[in-house]
Each structure stands twice: as structure tokens, then as C-alpha cells.
Amino acid sequence: MVARFLSLSVALVALAVPGHPARAQQDVSAVDLMPGWELENGNRMAGLRIVLAPGWKTYWRAPQGNGIPPVFDWSRSDNVARAVVHWPRPEIFESFGATSIGYSNEVILPIEITPERPDAQLELNLSMFYGVCSDVCIPAETVEALDIQPGEQQGAGAIRAALGTTALGAAEAGITGHRCTIHPAGDDFALTAAMDWPGRSWTPEMVVIESGSEDVWIDPEQVSGAADTLEVAAGLAYFGEGPFALDRGALRMTLFGPGRAVELAGCPTAP
Structure with a gap:
């Protein structure tokens, strides 16, 4: 990363x-x-x-x-x-x-x-x-x-x-909910995004997560899930100074698949 x-x-x-x-x-x-x-x-x-x-x-x-x-x-x-x-x-x-x-x-x-x-x-x-x-x-x-x-x-x-080729929103793509957890991982942090996706018929070939901050870099590393779910595991690194707080509302996640893209805005805390 x-x-x-x-x-x-x-x-x-x-x-x-x-x-x-x-x-x-x-x-x-x-x-x-x-x-x-x-x-x-x-x-x-x-x-x-x-x-x-x-x-x-x-x-x-x-x-x-x-x-x-x-x-x-x-x-x-x-x-x-x-x-x-x-x-x-x-x-x-x-x-x-x-x-x-x-x-x-x-x-x-x-x-x-x-x-x-x-x-x-x-x-x-x-x-x-x-x-x-x-x-x-x-x-x-x-x-x-x-x-x-x-x-x-x-x-x-x-x-x-x-x-007509811009990314679909979560609801348009059939994603009924999504959430994120963030936890320490060595000297950095890790982020896991989970999506509820009933009837999911494809798996993203690439995922991009924009943090909304120039000081925070999020690097998706693994995509997995069953037919009705999808999970993205990502590394998270902070390149600023001092403590930081991640603005979950500013996160933007884009899923790229064959001939399509889906964009999710924000990533609330997992219940």
C-alpha cells in the first residue's frame, strides 16, 4: 500500500x-x-x-x-x-x-x-x-x-x-445496505466493508475506495462473499501528523465489473 x-x-x-x-x-x-x-x-x-x-x-x-x-x-x-x-x-x-x-x-x-x-x-x-x-x-x-x-x-x-455509462447507485444495483469496520493492523489500520446484495450476479474486478482526505490512503486488497453478500478488505494508511478521525460520510466506494460500475456513498459503522 x-x-x-x-x-x-x-x-x-x-x-x-x-x-x-x-x-x-x-x-x-x-x-x-x-x-x-x-x-x-x-x-x-x-x-x-x-x-x-x-x-x-x-x-x-x-x-x-x-x-x-x-x-x-x-x-x-x-x-x-x-x-x-x-x-x-x-x-x-x-x-x-x-x-x-x-x-x-x-x-x-x-x-x-x-x-x-x-x-x-x-x-x-x-x-x-x-x-x-x-x-x-x-x-x-x-x-x-x-x-x-x-x-x-x-x-x-x-x-x-x-x-448513460455513469456508475449506478447502491439501490439501483440492488445493494440494500452496507457498513464498515476499522481496526488496527500493525503500524497502520485495516478497513472492512460489507454489503448486503440479494441476488448478486457478479463480482467486482476492481474496487476503489476514496477516503475524502488527502492524508488517508485506502487500498482494497481482497474481495469475497456469498451470493447475497460482498466483503471488501482494505488496508488504511494515514500520512498526516498527529491523531486523525476518518469521516465515514466522505468515503466513496466504486465497484468495477464487466461493462458496469456501482458507486456507494459513505460507509456507516457496523451495528
Whole structure:
């Protein structure tokens, strides 16, 4: 677990080394914003399209391995109170000897925009840092701007298709309950997540648990269970200083299976 954390740290440092070909990004990726459409609640579902050259990949929000997650900055936008990314189901692939999670060829990230003034123009201004990798990894940066008029619609079909591949919620997948226990394990801790899953027909090929904290790393190590249950055993390491308290409500667990993904929010204490 510590080795995986350190490999990610090494990758981040490597991307920041002066002289690294950061500006070569335009040869391997292209980014643009899509207006999308207005939702019934007054929000807008826009899109962020990333097109990659053959053989190149970019990364999911929690890419594992040596992957670099994208960082979005909407602060220079006008009439934007909130921007939330809805993540399409990513691919699982080998990258520099480690398993990573991301996208190849082309991906559209649906972006749900909450306007401050619903009847006024949206002025989107995005600064994004992201990683693109093939035989080498290149840190990519882009600034994209788009003005969207009320009622404007463009690219809705492609964005809807991307939304159709996002992870199911626990109830949609048939999971009726889940809980976590945390206990000491050597110098670190261990976490066990148990799910009630009546009629479960598949076992995840990969599980990712996001702690909600930069100082806490959770590494799923074993998946097991009977037909109506599933259990995930994970190591938990704290890289901060002093005592810490894990926010169970901030935990997010994603189960990846063949052509599907399920996302569980939070992980309450076992009764």
C-alpha cells in the first residue's frame, strides 16, 4: 500500500520537473466545452470533451497506480455557482507496471452547472490540469472558454450517451445496505466493508475506495462473499501528523465489473 502511494508521488514529482515536455500536449490531446441543454431544475448539463491521439490515455478522478487525476478550476467563470462532474465508466488498464483507471480515444465528461442567475448567459472559463500517458507521461494544461445563452442546446445526444455509462447507485444495483469496520493492523489500520446484495450476479474486478482526505490512503486488497453478500478488505494508511478521525460520510466506494460500475456513498459503522 505504501509503495503504491509512493509511486503516485514519484509520478507527480516527475511531471513537475523543469524541461519535461509539458507543451507537447497539443500533439496528443484536444479539449473543448459543449453547451449541452437546460435541465428541469434550472441547471445546465454541459460537456467537456477530451480527444486523445491513438495510444494515449488520460485519467479518471481516482486513477490509482501512476495516474494523475484531472484538476478543474472554474473560478474565472461568470454566473456559475457550482460545477459538478458526472464521470462516465472508465477503462482499467496497465500503465508503467501498475493498474490504472482512465480513458482512451475520446471521453465526454458531463458537467452539471448550477447558475447563479438562471435566466442569464453562462460564461464558462475552465483552467484544467490533467495527465496524458502513452510510453511517457506528459502534464497537460488547457484554458477553455464558452459563453452559453439561455435555451441554447448543442451536443445533447453525446452528453446523454456519456451520462448513460455513469456508475449506478447502491439501490439501483440492488445493494440494500452496507457498513464498515476499522481496526488496527500493525503500524497502520485495516478497513472492512460489507454489503448486503440479494441476488448478486457478479463480482467486482476492481474496487476503489476514496477516503475524502488527502492524508488517508485506502487500498482494497481482497474481495469475497456469498451470493447475497460482498466483503471488501482494505488496508488504511494515514500520512498526516498527529491523531486523525476518518469521516465515514466522505468515503466513496466504486465497484468495477464487466461493462458496469456501482458507486456507494459513505460507509456507516457496523451495528
